[in-house]
Amino acid sequence: GAVVSQHPSWVICKSGTSVKIECRSLDFQATTMFWYRQFPKQSLMLMATSNEGSKATYEQGVEKDKFLINHASLTLSTLTVTSAHPEDSSFYICSARDPSGMTDTQYFGPGTRLTVL
């Protein structure tokens, strides 16, 4: 099946710094990518929808100036957590939509665990 990668797989940073997370579709072109956040022992919550070449659409309650999303190519979307704080510590998971088949299929990346000290 299709593969979606995320980099880094884990990151520890100091409060106030910015962290960039990459999501890549390795063998298909993803016109749409989704970013989810998962706090410990909780479910996955959609943060934003990223469409190639256009601005991301953020879910209610997600600060677009804090979570910058760039979908500059059909295989890469990045999420930048700006001025990270301990409450941003979470597991961030992306998914990429492959529209090439008879039905759209979404593939999830392995996730990035962010710890802000």
Next chain:
Amino acid sequence: AQKVTQAQTEISVVEKEDVTLDCVYETRDTTYYLFWYKQPPSGELVFLIRRNSFDEQNEISGRYSWNFQKSTSSFNFTITASQVVDSAVYFCALSEGTGRRALTFGSGTRLQVQP
């Protein structure tokens, strides 16, 4: 708006027991997809099944089986003869439309299989 409910927060069984994980969903769309994912401690989501709203056939894959009932808006998942390796958090999810939209996840059910 769409919603997925997994009422069982945690289930503990002994190896070789059968276990059923419940999932109830809400949607106004007539076209939608339902999913089950497994999340082991590593965190990576493991895809188990996708079912569209027009296909109510039950499915069996090895020790796994799924029961989809539109009449009760349920999509339950049964593991037969559970094994310790089945221990994980299981998520049921819904995507409205033709697969282009994001998934809405249930709160998950943590399954512990004791040896």
